[in-house]
Amino acid sequence: MPRVHKRDMAKILVIGGSLGGLFAANILLRQGHEVTLLEKAMGSMDGRGAGIVTHDALADALRAAGVTVDESLGVPVTGRVTLGADGERLGEMVLPQVLTSWSRLYHMLKESFPNERYLQGKTVKTVTQDDNGVQVSCEDGSKHEAELLIASDGIRSVVRAQVAPNIQPEYAGYIAWRGVCDESHLSKHTLDTLFNYFGFCLPNGEQMLGYPVAGPGNNTQVGQRRYNFVWYRPASEDQELIDLLTDADGNYFPFGIPPLKVSWKHIAKMREAARAILAPQYAEILEKTATPFLQPIYDVRSEQIVFGRIALMGDAAFVGRPHVGMGVTKAGDEALVIARHISALGATPEALAAYGRERLALGQQVVARAQYLGRYMQAQGLKGNGDSSNLKRNATTVMSETAIDISTLLAQGKAVPEATH
Numbered sequence: 001m002p003r004v005h006k007r008d009m010a011k012i013l014v015i016g017g018s019l020g021g022l023f024a025a026n027i028l029l030r031q032g033h034e035v036t037l038l039e040k041a042m043g044s045m046d047g048r049g050a051g052i053v054t055h056d057a058l059a060d061a062l063r064a065a066g067v068t069v070d071e072s073l074g075v076p077v078t079g080r081v082t083l084g085a086d087g088e089r090l091g092e093m094v095l096p097q098v099l100t101s102w103s104r105l106y107h108m109l110k111e112s113f114p115n116e117r118y119l120q121g122k123t124v125k126t127v128t129q130d131d132n133g134v135q136v137s138c139e140d141g142s143k144h145e146a147e148l149l150i151a152s153d154g155i156r157s158v159v160r161a162q163v164a165p166n167i168q169p170e171y172a173g174y175i176a177w178r179g180v181c182d183e184s185h186l187s188k189h190t191l192d193t194l195f196n197y198f199g200f201c202l203p204n205g206e207q208m209l210g211y212p213v214a215g216p217g218n219n220t221q222v223g224q225r226r227y228n229f230v231w232y233r234p235a236s237e238d239q240e241l242i243d244l245l246t247d248a249d250g251n252y253f254p255f256g257i258p259p260l261k262v263s264w265k266h267i268a269k270m271r272e273a274a275r276a277i278l279a280p281q282y283a284e285i286l287e288k289t290a291t292p293f294l295q296p297i298y299d300v301r302s303e304q305i306v307f308g309r310i311a312l313m314g315d316a317a318f319v320g321r322p323h324v325g326m327g328v329t330k331a332g333d334e335a336l337v338i339a340r341h342i343s344a345l346g347a348t349p350e351a352l353a354a355y356g357r358e359r360l361a362l363g364q365q366v367v368a369r370a371q372y373l374g375r376y377m378q379a380q381g382l383k384g385n386g387d388s389s390n391l392k393r394n395a396t397t398v399m400s401e402t403a404i405d406i407s408t409l410l411a412q413g414k415a416v417p418e419a420t421h
């Protein structure tokens, strides 16, 4: 990526210090800009997130962000497998992929960025702009100015709420139970039949998937890894979701329940359901996961992602349901595109407008494809209950469509469904 001349160096503010913000901040810093990142969280952000599916494009963005990409990125698998409720194989597929984790990516990106430019405890409250620049005030009273602002402040983006208050997350009708289980706790049968695969299990209208990730300290040695799972389960928006987002003491967390607050009663019920409807291998994993947590699944579909000197990216711009496994790769791609246009046009509204033109439709397609995969999951099994040919067909479709880079699909000429809004 070409470096800018000293005179072209601009002040750029990045809001949000998770993966999206760190991609943008690192890439723009390496172009020679004076980048400051504002993150609301204090202290370590290590406990967040779990497994992340990688795609080739993710490696490109990591390299541009100054990260060395080698085999320590994650755990490779050679293929996918679907297990029936009895634990027997319903189908399999060759599909090599590398699976990493949020904390691995976070550490690599954070280490590439100077600490003195990563300001924590900065909760952005208001954002304004004029012909010359952008002004930000934070809840701690601090004020910040720049020529451009890149907002990567997540699904509940405060910046988006100011520039496009009509764009709101929409609940998809289901939640995901997530967690990681130590490899060393699992039986030989589960290790032999599931652990080394990107695996699936397909109860009616639900979906369990999982894959191996590195263990503590990014250890990828056999015996030291973990199995990451995501179990999608329906939950009605009124009572069921409210119950799930309420801790054992009756406190309700409408915007997401912290992992350690999830009620032990819900965890016990979830494990009971796992024993009843999932392959025994998955039931064992859920039994032996110390702290499962849950996240409601949402769509965010923006009609506009650039507002003068302000650009939205990452989950602030679009949230595709995780079936596409694209959130981090999309954020990395968006950071690259923003940086490329700034390199060509300077730190100007025109550069951001060019980013908007290039990425708006693609972001909408990611959301639409994820909705399509979600609808398929919800419908699956409802007709022809228990018919084994149906289940096998579902297994093949789910294995070939889940967590595939949308750019690969487009390059192969595969149709991406229209958004439903």
Ligand SMILES: Cc1cc2nc3c(=O)[nH]c(=O)nc-3n(C[C@H](O)[C@H](O)[C@H](O)COP(=O)(O)OP(=O)(O)OC[C@H]3O[C@@H](n4cnc5c(N)ncnc54)[C@H](O)[C@@H]3O)c2cc1C
Binding pocket: 015, 016, 017, 018, 019, 020, 021, 038, 039, 040, 041, 049, 051, 052, 053, 122, 123, 124, 125, 152, 153, 154, 155, 156, 157, 158, 176, 178, 230, 295, 313, 314, 315, 316, 322, 325, 326, 327, 328, 329, 330, 331
């Ligand atoms: C169940 C599930 C599974 C997933 N699996 C995958 C997967 O396999 N592969 C994949 O690529 N993606 C996956 N994702 C999506 C992925 O986690 C996100 O798309 C990705 O992390 C991009 O995040 P982001 O940086 O845009 O936002 P976030 O990670 O939400 O970060 C936003 C940051 O902004 C900060 N912030 C918020 N408000 C303010 C404020 N007012 N001021 C300052 N800072 C603020 C927050 O503290 C946070 O650090 C999954 C998501 C879910 C829910």
